[in-house]
Every structure is written in C-alpha cells, then in structure tokens.
Amino acid sequence: xxxxxxxxxxxxxxxxxxxxxxxxxxxxxxxxxxxxxxxxxxxxxxxxxxxxxxxxxxxxxxxxxxxxxxxxxxxxxxxxxxxxxxxxxxxxxxxxxxxxxxxxxxxxxxxxxxxxxxxxxxxxxxxxxxxxxxxxxxxxxxxxxxxxxxxxxxxxxxxxxxxxxxxxxxxxxxxxxxxxxxxxxxxxxxxxxxxxxxxxxxxxxxxxxxxxxxxxxxxxxxxxxxxxxxxxxxxxxxxxxxxxxxxxxxxxxxxxxxxxxxx
Amino acid sequence: xxxxxxxxxxxxxxxxxxxxxxxxxxxxxxxxxxxxxxxxxxxxxxxxxxxxxxxxxxxxxxxxxxxxxxxxxxxxxxxxxxxxxxxxxxxxxxxxxxxxxxxxxxxxxxxxxxxxxxxxxxxxxxxxxxxxxxxxxxxxxxxxxxxxxxxxxxxxxxxxxxxxxxxxxxxxxxxxxxxxxxxxxxxxxxxxxxxxxxxxxxxxxxxxxxxxxxxxxxxxxxxxxxxxxxxxxxxxxxxxxxxxxxxxxxxxxxxxxxxxxxx
DNA sequence: TGCTAAATCTCGAAC
DNA sequence: GTTCGAGGTTTAGCA
Numbered sequence: 001x002x003x004x005x006x007x008x009x010x011x012x013x014x015x016x017x018x019x020x021x022x023x024x025x026x027x028x029x030x031x032x033x034x035x036x037x038x039x040x041x042x043x044x045x046x047x048x049x050x051x052x053x054x055x056x057x058x059x060x061x062x063x064x065x066x067x068x069x070x071x072x073x074x075x076x077x078x079x080x081x082x083x084x085x086x087x088x089x090x091x092x093x094x095x096x097x098x099x100x101x102x103x104x105x106x107x108x109x110x111x112x113x114x115x116x117x118x119x120x121x122x123x124x125x126x127x128x129x130x131x132x133x134x135x136x137x138x139x140x141x142x143x144x145x146x147x148x149x150x151x152x153x154x155x156x157x158x159x160x161x162x163x164x165x166x167x168x169x170x171x172x173x174x175x176x177x178x179x180x181x182x183x184x185x186x187x188x189x190x191x192x193x194x195x196x197x198x199x200x201x202x203x204x205x206x207x208x209x210x211x212x213x214x215x216x217x218x219x220x221x222x223x224x225x226x227x228x229x230x231x232x233x234x235x236x237x238x239x240x241x242x243x244x245x246x247x248x249x250x251x252x253x254x255x256x257x258x259x260x261x262x263x
Numbered sequence: 264x265x266x267x268x269x270x271x272x273x274x275x276x277x278x279x280x281x282x283x284x285x286x287x288x289x290x291x292x293x294x295x296x297x298x299x300x301x302x303x304x305x306x307x308x309x310x311x312x313x314x315x316x317x318x319x320x321x322x323x324x325x326x327x328x329x330x331x332x333x334x335x336x337x338x339x340x341x342x343x344x345x346x347x348x349x350x351x352x353x354x355x356x357x358x359x360x361x362x363x364x365x366x367x368x369x370x371x372x373x374x375x376x377x378x379x380x381x382x383x384x385x386x387x388x389x390x391x392x393x394x395x396x397x398x399x400x401x402x403x404x405x406x407x408x409x410x411x412x413x414x415x416x417x418x419x420x421x422x423x424x425x426x427x428x429x430x431x432x433x434x435x436x437x438x439x440x441x442x443x444x445x446x447x448x449x450x451x452x453x454x455x456x457x458x459x460x461x462x463x464x465x466x467x468x469x470x471x472x473x474x475x476x477x478x479x480x481x482x483x484x485x486x487x488x489x490x491x492x493x494x495x496x497x498x499x500x501x502x503x504x505x506x507x508x509x510x511x512x513x514x515x516x517x518x519x520x521x522x523x524x525x526x
Numbered sequence: 527t528g529c530t531a532a533a534t535c536t537c538g539a540a541c
Numbered sequence: 542g543t544t545c546g547a548g549g550t551t552t553a554g555c556a
Contacts, residue, residue: 002314004295004375008269028330030293030316032267032380042534043392044503050384051265053293053318059331067291067382068322070340071551077333077536099542102534112267115376117295119330121313129306131547161545162540181547185530217529240307305549334536340551362527365549394532424530444532446544480544 003118007111012091015111016084019093022056022116023082029056033111035090037064037074041102047073054093054106056082062095062104076104129240131181135164137239138177138212140246142167144239145210145232149175159198161191164212174199174207181236184213189220193227266381270374275354278374279347282356285319285379286345292319296374298353300327300337304365310336317356317369319345325358325367339367392503394444398427400502401440401475403509405430407502408473408495412438421461424454427475429462437462437470444499447476449483456490 007018015031022029031054037047052073053065060080063072080095091108135154142149148170156166158176165177176199178184178192188211196209209229216224216231224231270281278294285292294317300310315336316328323343326335343358353372360366398417405412411433419429421439428440439462441447441455451474459472472492479487479494487494 002295002297002375004271006269006271006376008267028316030295032265032293032378032382034265036386039534043390043499045388045390045534047388048386050386051380051382052384053291053380053382055316055328057328057331057333061331061333063333065318065320066384067380068320068324068341069552070320070324070326070338071535073388075333075534077534078331100534104534112265112380113269113378115295117314117316117330117375119295119314119316121315121329123299123311123313125308125310125336127306127308127549130549181549183529236306302549308549332537334550338549340549363549390534392534448545 002120005116007114010111010114012086012108012111015108015114016086016091018114018116019084019091023084025116025118026058028058028117028119030054030113030115030117031056031093031108031111032113033108035064035106035108037107038105039074039102041097042100045074049109051112056095060095064104064106074104074106076102128243129181129236131179133243134179134181134212134234134236134239137242138165138179138234141242144234144242145177145212146170158195158202161195163195163199169208174203174205176207176209178209178211179234180211180213182213183215183217184211184220184231185217186220186223188213189223189227189229192229196227196229265383268379270377273374273377275349275371275374278371278377279349279354281377281379282347282354286347288379288381289321291321291380291382293317293376293378293380294319294356294371294374295376296371298327298369298371300370301368302337302365304360305363308337312372314375319358323358327367327369337367337369339365391506392444392499394442396506397442397444397475397497397499397502400505401428401442401497404505407497407505408440408475409433421458421465424458426458426462432471437466437468439470439472441472441474442497443474443476445476446478446480447474447483447494448480449486451476452483452486452490452492455492459492 034051036049039045055063059078061078062076064074066073076095080097083094085092089107093106096103151167153166156163163176164179167175169175176195180188192209192211196207199207211231212234214235297314299312302308318326322341324341325339327337329336339358343360346357348355353370356369358367412430414430416429419426426439427442430438432438439458443451455472459470462470474494475497477498
C-alpha cells in the first residue's frame with residue numbers, strides 16, 4: 001500500500017529536511033515550486049524563474065516540468081547523485097551524473113508543495129505491434145510476404161548490421177527481408193541494398209531484397225526500382241492480429257481439450 | 264502566485280468532481296493512485312495495476328509515470344480531449360487524440376492524492392550549443408576550421424539537401440562544410456560526398472569537402488579518406504564559448520562607450 | 527498537412 | 542563501456 005507524506009507551503013529548511021529524508025530512503029519525490037534551473041553537460045541551458053513540477057524517482061532520475069509541453073524542460077537520466085543545500089538564493093537541489101559528466105541545478109525560491117511517495121508498482125507492461133512483433137508475425141506466417149517463402153534465419157549478421165529475415169523463395173533463391181513498422185524512406189532502401197550487396201558477394205548467387213513496411217515514401221520508390229529491390233506492403237496491425245491469434249491458439253492447446261470451445 | 268488545491272485519499276466520486284473542475288479550468292492536474300492503463304493507436308499496450316503518477320498539463324498533454332524510469336510508461340501528446348466517468352472498476356480518465364487517432368484509458372481503483380495546480384511560469388529558457396549554434400559559431404569565426412577560410416553562403420540548396428556552409432579557401436577553392444554536433448559516422452561522410460559530387464558537376468572546378476564534428480566514428484575514417492574528404496574536429500563547447508563571447512561583445516558595443524571597461 | 531533532420535534524445539541489446 | 546538501431550519516439554523547421 002502506498003504511503004504519501006505531504007508538506008504544503010513548507011519553509012525552505014523544513015523542505016530541505018524532508019527532501020534529504022526522501023532521497024535517503026529512495027522515495028519518489030514531487031516538488032511543486034518556483035525555481036530556476038541551470039544545466040551543463042552534453043549541452044548547457046538556463047531557465048529563468050517560474051512555477052514548475054520537479055519529479056525525482058527511485059532510480060535517481062530527475063525531471064523538471066513546465067505547465068505545458070510533453071517533454072520536461074530539464075532532466076537527468078536514472079543513476080544521478082543528488083546534493084542539497086540551503087543557499088542564499090533558496091533551496092538548491094543538484095543532480096550530478098557521470099558518463100557523461102553533467103549536472104542540473106535547481107534553486108527553489110518558494111515551495112508550494114512537497115510530497116514523499118512510497119509507490120508500489122509491480123504491474124506488467126505489454127506493448128504490441130512493434131517492429132519485432134512484425135518480424136515474429138512474418139516468421140509465423142511467411143505467406144504474408146509471398147506464397148512458398150521459407151525463412152532460414154532471422155537477425156542474421158551481415159557486414160553493415162543485421163538482416164531482419166533471411167529466407168529462400170519457392171524457386172530456391174535467397175531472400176533478404178528488411179522490415180519497417182512505419183513508412184520506409186530512402187534510408188531503408190539503401191540499408192536493404194547494402195545487405196543484398198553484402199550477401200551477393202558472400203553467396204555468389206542471386207539474392208532478392210524485399211522491403212516490408214506499411215508504406216513506401218515517394219522518393220524511395222524510384223531508388224528501390226533502380227536498385228532492383230522489391231516492396232511488400234504489410235501493416236503492423238495485421239501483424240498484431242496474427243500474433244494475437246497465435247497466442248490464443250497456443251493457450252487453447254494447453255488449456256482446452258480438442259473440440260471444446262472457449263470464450 | 265501559484266494556487267494549489269489538494270485532495271488526500273479522496274473518494275472516487277470526490278476525485279471525479281475535482282478532476283472535472285480542473286480539466287474545465289485547464290489547470291495542471293497531478294493524480295497519484297493505483298491504476299491500470301490501456302492504450303490503442305499507433306501501437307497498443309496494456310499496463311496492469313500499480314501505483315503511478317499521472318500528470319495532465321494545461322496544453323492537454325498527459326503522462327503516466329511509474330516509480331522508476333525517465334520516460335512515462337504511457338502518455339498522450341498535447342491537444343487531447345479528456346473524458347471522465349465513474350465505472351464499476353473505478354474512476355476512468357480517457358485522453359483522446361486525432362491525427363493519429365489514439366487514446367489512453369486510465370482506470371483508478373484508489374486515489375492517494377489529487378492536486379489541482381494553477382502554475383505561473385513565464386521564465387525564458389535558453390539552450391546553448393546545438394548544431395545550429397555550431398554553424399553560427401563557424402560563420403562568426405571561420406578560422407575555427409582553417410586560416411583564410413571565407414564563407415560564401417550557408418544552408419545552400421544542393422540536390423540531395425542543404426549544405427551547412429559553402430565557402431572558399433585561401434587558395435580560392437570551393438569548400439563544402441558538413442557539421443555534426445556528435446560523432447560523425449559513415450552517413451555524414453556519404454552525405455558530404457554527395458554534396459561535393461553535386462557541386463563539382465555544377466561548378467566544374469575542384470571542390471573540397473570538410474566534415475566538422477567533435478568526433479569521427481571508426482568506420483567513417485576509412486570511407487572519408489577513400490572519398491578524398493577532410494575532417495576537422497570542432498567541439499560544441501568551443502562553439503558555445505564563441506557565441507557567448509560574441510554576444511557579450513555585441514552587448515558591450517551598445518552599452519559602453521569605447522575604451523570603457525565593463526565587468 | 528506532411529516530410530526531414532536533430533535531440534542534453536532514451537532505451538535496450540550486442541560486442 | 543561503447544556502439545548501433547528502434548521508438549506509440551518528440552520537436553522544430555519548412556515545402
């Protein structure tokens with residue numbers, strides 16, 4: 001059960017004490033207050049005073065949110081070390097990180113609300129229909145691409161990187177498949193081309209290259225044709241459906257005797 | 264001055280009323296509670312129950328944070344429409360977005376804390392040392408690249424895209440400069456090569472290509488040499504310093520009579 | 527509106 | 542640790 005400790009409009013020294021306690025206990029900390037922020041590291045930045053929401057998580061990550069915008073205006077990835085002090089300008093919180101060396105320094109002139117949170121969260125998270133899901137779906141049902149296609153391996157190492165799927169078509173020719181979950185552009189075509197070239201050298205036989213994506217960018221079409229590559233439209237949604245079907249089928253096999261219906 | 268309204272451990276119907284009021288007034292809303300989350304749109308996802316922090320901003324953006332991880336586990340970009348209801352499973356908040364059509368549905372079984380925030384934030388934000396800053400710095404001080412370099416234009420249109428800086432060296436040869444803020448890889452080399460080839464055709468004279476970046480990727484070096492291109496190491500930090508100096512100088516020109524010292 | 531390139535990208539996996 | 546590719550990337554700048 002979650003525990004919540006609240007300090008409304010605390011004095012800065014009260015807030016400092018609570019903040020230090022929260023950091024020591026690795027709690028999630030939320031601070032709402034008026035602050036300025038300085039950042040120095042990969043780049044550098046300066047944020048003039050205003051009301052913001054500061055969020056520190058158990059993993060030592062930090063984010064500073066303005067009242068608008070999806071992304072934090074300043075942040076620090078997980079693994080920071082935090083320093084706190086009462087400076088003449090206000091309550092200072094510094095998040096320091098190494099590799100790369102950088103820091104965010106927040107100076108609060110006023111704290112409206114400080115909360116220490118002990119959150120319990122072990123819920124599983126599942127995301128469907130990523131590029132990997134598309135790959136798994138094609139491996140499950142290669143006929144999605146064309147009849148008679150037989151996968152040999154997947155994630156085959158080829159000089160410039162990894163081939164998504166490596167297969168043989170119904171006429172015995174080698175096939176390299178490059179998958180994109182979104183519109184495939186020139187870059188995807190060139191990537192596939194590189195793989196095909198590399199495999200042609202290796203195999204010394206004809207190698208087909210098929211670009212699999214929900215859509216082909218306008219400029220990519222011409223390049224694709226000129227490089228003698230092919231395109232097969234496949235939507236992530238269709239792939240998710242195939243995986244869902246396969247999952248249900250697998251479950252049914254284990255859970256229900258043949259002939260019995262399940263809902 | 265910021266206003267903060269707090270509901271600690273509210274009943275779900277109390278929370279619903281406050282939530283609707285906050286949404287209607289376009290306030291920043293923070294909800295800490297136990298919830299599950301469903302998402303459907305560009306992809307789809309499901310998050311099993313646990314304690315999370317939900318943040319709704321003035322611009323209609325939404326994010327769901329777990330107690331760890333820099334990124335929100337689920338989110339919705341600015342411009343959402345929110346729907347709320349008391350469902351048998353708990354308090355439901357749905358954030359709907361069009362283009363692309365997608366929604367996030369959060370169902371709270373328990374709310375530990377709900378806050379409505381009227382935040383005042385008009386502080387300026389300045390970020391230094393982006394790729395554009397590097398370009399401006401080089402235009403201000405072309406000697407960063409080599410002595411005697413004279414820029415002609417910047418962002419010159421050339422068939423494959425835009426040349427960062429187009430210049431002439433001390434011997435009158437044309438120079439194409441491609442800038443990268445981070446390690447430049449093979450792609451940057453090829454990009455520069457394309458520009459040089461394109462300009463050689465256009466100008467029918469020798470064209471030098473210089474890749475400017477803080478670092479050169481291992482594989483890129485060989486390609487660079489084989490394509491007869493050059494590399495000049497320039498750090499974003501140095502560029503930021505040059506811009507800072509130039510800015511101070513510009514201010515000094517306006518603010519102080521010649522010969523007077525300022526600190 | 528749609529495309530392109532950059533980001534303090536983040537995140538994860540492989541070497 | 543570094544590198545490389547994917548992301549519900551987001552964001553900003555333009556055609």
